[in-house]
Amino acid sequence: MLKKILFITGSAVLLMSSESFAAGDPEAGKTKSAVCAACHGAKGVSTLPVNPNLAGQVPGYIAGQLKAFKSGERKNAIMASQVINLSEEDMNDLDAFYASMPPSKDVSLTEEAAQLAVAGEAIYRGGYAQRGVSACKACHGPKGSGIAKHYPRVSGQHMEYLEQSLLAFKKGERIGHNGIMYDISFSLSEQQIKELSAYMAGLK
């Protein structure tokens, strides 16, 4: 598994993710998102950093995560209760709505985070050869805006949420698409995870 990932090129990733999904209706999604707004913001930009921003996600990613919360493949008590009554159509509509919203532009970092981001940038752009970790930009884009369904935007996102996600992958609490991020995070230290999270949060 790990070996396979290491030699993946950008185009192979796109091929892998070319399965289609039914695009939803953003207007219907907007109406259905009223219950989500308390935590994720009316336009998919949240105020509390533990609640991820959803605005500007790559089409298909949000529907995929909602399905994973519903099947229990991705475990989170709060989100599990939110998805119980969602149909596949609801998920696709919500996906289309959030994908159509502009991503958060609030990328101000504290001085401490800005310092951490320097080391994070090196791994994001160049990988971490000692442990065979590919450059993050290969799958998340040079500006962190994501590249395709399954390969999400990581910029315009809260540093705390990014760090918490990578730690969840590292501990095996979240496995995700093809176990890719589980393998990668396992090879990163908690310090590197902090550095990467600072860099991604500040990416424009």
Ligand code: HEC
């Ligand atoms: C009570 C607060 C709350 C409400 C209401 C809520 N969420 Fe969430 N949501 C969260 C939290 C907290 C997480 C982070 C879960 C984790 O860490 O795994 C999350 C995660 C997500 C994710 C994963 C994002 C990512 O980047 O992987 C999606 C998608 C999502 N929520 C969509 C929705 C939708 C759609 C609704 C409405 C139907 C909704 N949420 C309602 C709190 C909430």
Ligand code: HEC
């Ligand atoms: C080979 C492709 C690939 C590479 C390289 C890669 N990622 Fe990922 N990443 C993914 C996929 C696929 C997901 C979606 C996982 C899921 O389905 O839950 C993801 C999800 C994430 C998430 C969670 C986003 C969210 O909204 O919850 C973060 C954070 C992340 N990656 C950071 C990184 C960092 C940092 C690196 C570099 C050290 C990296 N990724 C390298 C494919 C990749």
